[in-house]
Amino acid sequence: MNIKEQIKNDIYDILKEYIEMEEIIIEKPKDRKMADYALPCFTFAKKMHKSPNDIALMIKENLKGYQTDAINGYLNIFVDKKKLSKMILETIVEQQENYGNNSFGEGKVVAVEYSSPNIAKPFGIGHLRSTVIGNALKNVCLKNGYKVYSINYLGDYGTQFGKLIYAYNHWGDEKALNDKPLDELKRIYVKFHEESSENPELDEEARRIFKQLEDGELEVTALWERFKDYSLKEFQKTYELLGISKFDSYDGESHYKDKMGAVVEELETKNLLEFDDGAQIVRLGDNMNPALIKRSDGGTLYLTRDIAAAIDRKQRFNFDESLYVVGNEQILHFQQLKMVLDKMGYEWGKNIHHISFGMMLQDGKKMSTRQGKTVKLHDVLVEAIDLAKNYIEEKSPNLDNKDEISRKIGVGAVIFNDLKNYRTNDIEFNLEDILKFEGNTGPYIQYTYARINSLLDHKKNININYDNLVVNEYMWNIIFKLYEFSDIIYKTKINFDPSELAKYLIDVAQDFNKLYANEKIVDGEENNSQFKLLICEATSIVIKEGMNTLGIDVLEQM
RNA sequence: GUCCUGGUAGCUCAGCUGGAUAGAGCAAUGCCCUUCUAAGGCAUCGGUCGGGAGUUCGAAUCUCUCCCAGGACGCCA
Numbered sequence: 001m002n003i004k005e006q007i008k009n010d011i012y013d014i015l016k017e018y019i020e021m022e023e024i025i026i027e028k029p030k031d032r033k034m035a036d037y038a039l040p041c042f043t044f045a046k047k048m049h050k051s052p053n054d055i056a057l058m059i060k061e062n063l064k065g066y067q068t069d070a071i072n073g074y075l076n077i078f079v080d081k082k083k084l085s086k087m088i089l090e091t092i093v094e095q096q097e098n099y100g101n102n103s104f105g106e107g108k109v110v111a112v113e114y115s116s117p118n119i120a121k122p123f124g125i126g127h128l129r130s131t132v133i134g135n136a137l138k139n140v141c142l143k144n145g146y147k148v149y150s151i152n153y154l155g156d157y158g159t160q161f162g163k164l165i166y167a168y169n170h171w172g173d174e175k176a177l178n179d180k181p182l183d184e185l186k187r188i189y190v191k192f193h194e195e196s197s198e199n200p201e202l203d204e205e206a207r208r209i210f211k212q213l214e215d216g217e218l219e220v221t222a223l224w225e226r227f228k229d230y231s232l233k234e235f236q237k238t239y240e241l242l243g244i245s246k247f248d249s250y251d252g253e254s255h256y257k258d259k260m261g262a263v264v265e266e267l268e269t270k271n272l273l274e275f276d277d278g279a280q281i282v283r284l285g286d287n288m289n290p291a292l293i294k295r296s297d298g299g300t301l302y303l304t305r306d307i308a309a310a311i312d313r314k315q316r317f318n319f320d321e322s323l324y325v326v327g328n329e330q331i332l333h334f335q336q337l338k339m340v341l342d343k344m345g346y347e348w349g350k351n352i353h354h355i356s357f358g359m360m361l362q363d364g365k366k367m368s369t370r371q372g373k374t375v376k377l378h379d380v381l382v383e384a385i386d387l388a389k390n391y392i393e394e395k396s397p398n399l400d401n402k403d404e405i406s407r408k409i410g411v412g413a414v415i416f417n418d419l420k421n422y423r424t425n426d427i428e429f430n431l432e433d434i435l436k437f438e439g440n441t442g443p444y445i446q447y448t449y450a451r452i453n454s455l456l457d458h459k460k461n462i463n464i465n466y467d468n469l470v471v472n473e474y475m476w477n478i479i480f481k482l483y484e485f486s487d488i489i490y491k492t493k494i495n496f497d498p499s500e501l502a503k504y505l506i507d508v509a510q511d512f513n514k515l516y517a518n519e520k521i522v523d524g525e526e527n528n529s530q531f532k533l534l535i536c537e538a539t540s541i542v543i544k545e546g547m548n549t550l551g552i553d554v555l556e557q558m
Numbered sequence: 559g560u561c562c563u564g565g566u567a568g569c570u571c572a573g574c575u576g577g578a579u580a581g582a583g584c585a586a587u588g589c590c591c592u593u594c595u596a597a598g599g600c601a602u603c604g605g606u607c608g609g610g611a612g613u614u615c616g617a618a619u620c621u622c623u624c625c626c627a628g629g630a631c632g633c634c635a
Contacts, residue, residue, distance in 0.1 A: 030578075040577055042615070072578050118635085158635070253635085279633050287561085292632040302635050331562065332630055358563085359629080395597065421571065424563070426628075428570060437597050439583035440571085447597045455594055503572070506582080517599035558597075
C-alpha cells in the first residue's frame with residue numbers, strides 16, 4: 001500500500017469538481033517537523049477563485065482520517081504514526097532482503113556493459129567508475145525485477161596490439177612477463193613509443209603486425225591470446241578485491257572482427273553509406289557530425305564495432321534496454337550509434353542508454369602519477385585497505401579476522417566515494433578525504449550497521465503493544481525514512497544513478513544515529529525496548545540491502 | 559568557432575519535474591563516554607546560490623544574455 005497515493009485519492013475526492021488528479025502534487029516538506037506530507041494549494045487558486053489558504057482550510061474541513069493544518073497556503077498532513085510504524089516495521093522484517101523490491105521490471109531484460117578495461121594495460125583508476133556504477137546499476141535492475149546480462153566489453157583490439165607484439169619480439173623479457181605481466185607489457189609498450197618517436201617506420205611495422213592479427217595469423221594470434229590471458233588473470237584480482245562477481249560475457253572488441261563486414265554490407269544495401277575524403281560515412285543531418293564507418297585505408301572503426309555489437313547483443317539477449325556505462329567524453333559517439341541504428345531501421349536503438357559519468361580529477365585535473373603514468377586501481381585499493389587496518393588496530397584491536405574487515409572497510413570507502421555523487425559530475429579523487437572514514441562515507445554507514453548489530457541480541461519475538469507506545473520524533477524520522485526505500489530503488493533505476501541510493505543510505509544512517517544518541521535502545525521498559533529493537537532490526541535490513549545493492553559489504557562488527 | 563556539462567559555505571558536494579527560514583560532510587571552536595561500539599551525537603561559526611535581465615503570487619530551480627572552468631567536435635578508442 002502506498003500512503004501518498006491514498007492521500008492523493010482522498011484529496012481528489014474533495015477537489016474533483018475543480019481540478020484533475022495530475023494537478024495534485026503531494027510533497028514532503030523540507031522540514032520534517034512541519035508535517036509528514038504537504039499539499040501546496042497555490043495552483044488551485046485561480047480555478048477555484050479562492051485564496052490558497054482558504055482552499056487548504058476547505059480541504060482540512062473535509063479530509064477525514066488525517067491530522068491536518070492549513071498554513072501559508074499549504075495543507076500539512078500528519079499520518080497516524082503508530083499505525084504506520086507497525087505497518088512499515090512489520091513489512092520490513094517480514095520481507096527481509098526482499099524489502100524494497102519492485103516488480104515493474106519483471107519479464108524484461110537489461111544488458112549492461114561496464115568496466116571494460118583495456119587488455120595489456122594495468123587496470124587503471126580510470127575504469128573504477130564504470131566498474132562500480134555498472135555493478136550497482138546491475139544490482140538495482142535486479143532489485144526492480146529485471147533479468148540482467150552483464151557485459152565486460154574488453155579493449156582487446158586495435159593497432160596497439162601490433163605495437164605490443166613488435167615490442168615483445170624485440171625487447172620482451174620472458175621472466176618479467178611471467179612474474180609481473182602487466183608491468184612488463186607496460187614497460188615494452190612505453191619503450192616502443194620512445195623508439196618509434198625517433199623511428200617512424202616502427203609504426204608502419206606495428207600496423208603490419210596488427211593486420212596479421214586481423215588475418216588470424218597463428219603465431220601473432222597466440223601471442224595476443226597470451227597477453228589477453230595474463231590481463232584477465234590480473235584483472236580478476238582487482239575484481240575480487242572490489243567484490244565484483246563474474247560477468248556474463250567478456251566479449252571484447254575482437255569478438256566483432258568478423259561481424260563488421262556484414263554491418264558495412266547492410267549499410268550499403270540500405271543506401272546509407274557515402275564516400276567522403278576516401279572514407280565511408282553515414283550522414284546524420286546538418287547538426288550532427290557524420291558517422292565514420294570505414295577508414296580510407298579500408299580499416300574499420302570503434303563505431304563500426306559498436307554497431308555490430310549492438311545488433312549482436314539484441315540478437316543474443318533480446319534486451320528491452322541496453323546500457324553502456326562509459327564516460328562523458330563519448331556522448332557524441334553514442335548519439336551517433338543510436339542515430340545510425342535508427343537509420344538502419346532498428347527501432348530498438350532508442351532503448352540504448354549511454355550511462356555517462358564524469359572524470360576522476362585530482363586537484364581539478366585529470367588523474368595521473370607524477371611521471372604521467374596511470375594510477376593503478378589495485379594500488380589505490382591496497383592503500384585504502386592498509387589505512388583501514390591502521391584504524392582497526394587503533395580502535396578495535398581485539399577483533400577477529402581484521403584482514404577481512406579492513407578489506408571491506410577500505411574498499412567500501414573507495415566504492416562509496418565514487419557512487420555518492422551525481423553520476424555525470426566529475427569527481428575529485430582525494431585519497432585523504434576518502435580515508436577519513438567519517439561523515440558521508442561508506443565506513444560511516446558500515447559503522448552504523450555494526451552498532452545496530454550489537455544490539456540485536458536483546459531482541460525477542462514478542463508482540464508489541466502499539467497502544468502503549470509513544471512514537472517520538474527520533475523514532476518516527478527513521479521509520480518514515482525506511483518507508484521510502486522502494487521509491488528510492490525505483491528512482492535509482494529510472495535515473496540510472498546510484499548516487500540516489502547512496503545519499504538515501506546516508507540519510508538512513510544519520511536518522512538512526514540520532515535515535516541512538518538520544519534514546520537508550522534497551523531500557524527498563526520491555527514493550528518500549530522491543531519496539532526500538534524492531535526499529536533497529538528494520539534499519540539494519542535496509543542498510544544491508546541498500547549497501548549490497550551498491551556493491552558494498554556490510555560488517556557485523558568493526 | 560560550434561555543441562554538451564558544470565559554477566551553491568574556506569574545501570568536497572546535496573537540493574534543480576518552481577513552492578514555506580538554502581542543507582550535509584570535512585575543516586575551525588566548544589560540549590557529550592562510571593549507561594547499548596565516540597568510525598557516533600549536540601552546539602557555534604560560515605552563503606549577494608558565477609554576474610545581469612526576464613517569466614511568475616513565488617526562482618538556487620524555468621528563459622535569455624554575458625563571464626569562468628572542463629569535455630566533445632571523421633579516418634584513436
